[in-house]
Amino acid sequence: MTKTPGTPxxxxxxxxxxxxxxxxxxxxxxYNLLADQMETHNNPELVKVFRDLARAEGIxxxxxxxxxxxxxxxxxxxxxxxxxxxxxxxxxxxxxxHYMMTPWHALQLSLAGEKRAxxxxxxxxxxxxxxxxxxxxxxxxxxxxxxxxxxxxxxxRYPKPSVTWADDMDPPVSQE
Amino acid sequence: MSSVETRLATKPADYKSDVKPxxxxxxxxxxxxxxxxxxxxxxxxxxxxxxxxxGIGCSSRIPAYTNCYGFHxxxxxxLAIAAGLKVTRxxxxxxxxxxxxxxxSIGGNHFLHACRRNIDMTYVVxxxxxxxxxxxxxxxxxxxxxxxxxxxxxxxVRPFHPLVVALASGANFIARCFSGEPNExxxxxxxxxxxxxxxxxxxxxxxxxxxxxxxxxxxQVHPASVGPTADQGKAARRLMTDDxxxxxxxxxxxxxPFQPAVGASDTDLSQLExxxxx
Numbered sequence: 001m002t003k004t005p006g007t008p009x010x011x012x013x014x015x016x017x018x019x020x021x022x023x024x025x026x027x028x029x030x031y032n033l034l035a036d037q038m039e040t041h042n043n044p045e046l047v048k049v050f051r052d053l054a055r056a057e058g059i060x061x062x063x064x065x066x067x068x069x070x071x072x073x074x075x076x077x078x079x080x081x082x083x084x085x086x087x088x089x090x091x092x093x094x095x096x097x098h099y100m101m102t103p104w105h106a107l108q109l110s111l112a113g114e115k116r117a118x119x120x121x122x123x124x125x126x127x128x129x130x131x132x133x134x135x136x137x138x139x140x141x142x143x144x145x146x147x148x149x150x151x152x153x154x155x156x157r158y159p160k161p162s163v164t165w166a167d168d169m170d171p172p173v174s175q176e
Numbered sequence: 177m178s179s180v181e182t183r184l185a186t187k188p189a190d191y192k193s194d195v196k197p198x199x200x201x202x203x204x205x206x207x208x209x210x211x212x213x214x215x216x217x218x219x220x221x222x223x224x225x226x227x228x229x230x231g232i233g234c235s236s237r238i239p240a241y242t243n244c245y246g247f248h249x250x251x252x253x254x255l256a257i258a259a260g261l262k263v264t265r266x267x268x269x270x271x272x273x274x275x276x277x278x279x280x281s282i283g284g285n286h287f288l289h290a291c292r293r294n295i296d297m298t299y300v301v302x303x304x305x306x307x308x309x310x311x312x313x314x315x316x317x318x319x320x321x322x323x324x325x326x327x328x329x330x331x332x333v334r335p336f337h338p339l340v341v342a343l344a345s346g347a348n349f350i351a352r353c354f355s356g357e358p359n360e361x362x363x364x365x366x367x368x369x370x371x372x373x374x375x376x377x378x379x380x381x382x383x384x385x386x387x388x389x390x391x392x393x394x395x396q397v398h399p400a401s402v403g404p405t406a407d408q409g410k411a412a413r414r415l416m417t418d419d420x421x422x423x424x425x426x427x428x429x430x431x432x433p434f435q436p437a438v439g440a441s442d443t444d445l446s447q448l449e450x451x452x453x454x
Contacts, residue, residue, distance in 0.1 A: 037201040078187060087358070095356055095394070097201035098384070172200075172311065172385050 008080050010124055013132045015080055017064055018073040020140055022081035023117060024061030027090035028054045034097055034106075041099035049106045057090065060143075089116035100166050104158040111151045118144040186220055188213035195240045200308075204355030204381030204390075205234060208302055209241050211355070211379075212271070214362035216244070219369060226269045229258040231283060234309045235275035235302035235381070252283025255290040255299065262297050263436055269369060270297040277307040280316040280336050287338075291345035294373045296433040300365070301338065301376070302355070304383035304390060312386035338378055339415045343408065343427060348373030350411070350427040351404075354397040355381040357423070364425060373433040380421070393421070400424035 010016045035050035065073055081088065092109040121144055124137040191213040199205050216226060226244035230236035232251040239246025245268075249257045254272050262270045279287055279301045290299065305322070307313040314327050316336035323330055342350050349371040353361040361379060368375035380397065382390035404425040405411050411427040418426075 033206070034201070036196045037199075040196065040198050041201060083359075094206050095202055095204070095382070095384075095391070099201050101201070 007120075007123070008082055010080075010128065010133060012130065013136055014068060014071045014073070014076060016124065016133050016136055016140075017068040017071070018076035019081045020121075021061055021064045021068070021073040022077035023088045023090050023120075024057045024064060025077075026088040027057040027092070027113060028061065030087075030091040030094070031057065033094070034092060034109075037097060038099075038101075043099060043101070045103060046101060046106055049103045053106070053110055089113065089120045098166060100168060102158065102161045102165055104155065104161055105165075107151055107155050107158060111148065111155070114144055114147045114151055118148060186217045186222075188217045191216045191223055191226075191243050193241055193243045197237070197241050199234060199237070200383075200385045202382075202384035203234070204304065204379075204383075205238070205302055207355040207358045208235070208300070208361070208379055208381055209238055210358040211353075211361035211365055212238065212242060212300075214358065215365035215369065216242075218362060218366045221269055221369075225267070226271065227258075227261060228271050228273060229254050229261065230273040231275075231278040232309075233275040233278045233307070234383075235273055236278060238273045252278055252281070252286060254278070255283060255286040258297055258299075259290060259293065259295050262295050263434075264438060266296070266435055266438060271365075271369065272297060272299045274299070274301045275308075275315075276301060276303040276305060276317045276336075276338075277310075277313075277315040280338055284316070284336075288341065288345045291342050291347040291374055291376065293434045294346055294348055294431055296372055296374070296435065298365070298368045298375045298377065300368075301378050302381040303338070303378050304381050304387060305335075306383050306386045308383045308386055337415075339376075339426065340412070342376040343411055343415055346374070346431065347376040347427075348429040348431050348433070349375035349377075349425070350415070351375075351377045351425045352423055353377060353379045354393060354421075354423055355379050356394050357397075360423070367425060371428065373429070373431055397421045397423050400426060404428040406430055 008019050010019055031050045031054035035047050035054065038046040038050060090113040092113050096109055118141060121137050121140040125134055125141055128134040128137055197206060223244045228239040228242050228244050229247045229249060230239050231249050231254040236248060239248055247257055254274055258270050258272045274283065303317055305315060305317045307315050312324055314322060314324055314331050318331065319335060320332050321330040339350055339352065349368055351364045351368060353364050364377060368377050380393055382393055384391065398421060400422045404427055406428055414426060
């Protein structure tokens with residue numbers, strides 16, 4: 001059973017902004033949860049990566065909120081941003097976390113999320129009838145495409161780790 | 177207030193506490209916590225009307241991570257605590273959290289009799305087929321050939337079949353979920369909570385540290401091909417022959433819950449104590 005982007009009904013520009021806002025906020029919450037996990041398991045490098053990602057998504061969320069002006073995207077998002085299967089598109093896969101994961105792994109999670117968001121907004125561009133919704137969705141597609149490129153650029157700094165990345169000299173199995 | 181507004185009165189975050197979970201990164205129990213809070217929000221239950229009771233183990237840490245009342249009990253005894261609570265406070269929603277070690281081994285006897293009594297509460301067992309907190313010993317649901325340091329070559333012992341045992345013992349609602357599908361699990365939990373009597377929900381929740389092979393469960397689970405039955409015979413055949421990855425509500429019985437009249441046998445405790453005076 002693979003995770004697929006959900007399809008909340010977007011009937012207006014405000015609906016679209018509300019859903020887009022919720023997507024960013026969900027991503028913030030997820031990255032912070034992962035950062036907390038890494039804090040607990042003493043992986044400070046990953047704490048920083050996840051906190052940075054959370055901060056970046058939070059900034060996007062606030063930008064979307066500003067775009068909505070006086071409209072209450074928080075309340076509207078709560079009403080309509082119900083994704084069909086599991087979670088909103090940009091939320092990183094919780095099940096893929098590992099206490100010894102590296103920045104490369106974190107960025108792979110981020111890349112997958114950005115791609116899901118890109119697919120979601122692309123589907124809105126393709127199906128929206130309201131020209132305002134279509135235009136804004138196209139802008140969001142552009143933004144998500146830029147995020148995908150950004151993550152690719154960041155990945156150049158962190159090459160894929162060797163296959164032994166999860167080898168622990170002091171493994172949790174104590175029964176040996 | 178319309179039903180939509182009622183549903184929106186609470187959101188999953190309202191049920192989360194400020195305590196940060198300390199499960200291993202990648203643990204399925206993070207998703208189960210999410211499913212708990214989503215189910216509570218879906219039902220619009222006030223946090224102060226819910227009690228989450230648990231025993232001992234990784235899964236049993238869950239009450240601390242919710243904003244509801246909680247009781248982190250002793251090993252295997254969560255159902256006994258919960259039963260006492262529910263019969264005296266039937267107005268509360270009682271949800272019990274356990275794992276396969278706590279629930280099927282140490283608390284195995286309580287499991288049988290909780291099913292038999294059919295008190296209106298929901299029993300959630302996060303099954304990862306291993307004792308995780310105590311570092312990887314085989315549990316009652318561990319496969320016989322699973323090799324561990326404490327059981328070289330495997331235990332060779334047939335695994336416990338909790339759903340069949342629950343049905344035979346009288347549970348009134350039986351479901352299996354997968355932690356990696358938190359929304360679907362939340363929906364099943366909400367149904368389990370609403371269903372009168374003892375509801376048993378087994379959640380396959382991978383232990384990524386001691387059972388990394390369980391990451392494959394994501395590809396192995398599949399929705400139940402038919403809806404729930406109220407026929408115990410059909411349910412028995414279904415549960416005995418399924419592959420262990422059949423997800424959904426599998427049995428929905430109609431047995432009346434056990435609920436003694438509250439206050440009917442109220443006795444002054446000091447009078448009782450007098451009876452034991454030497």
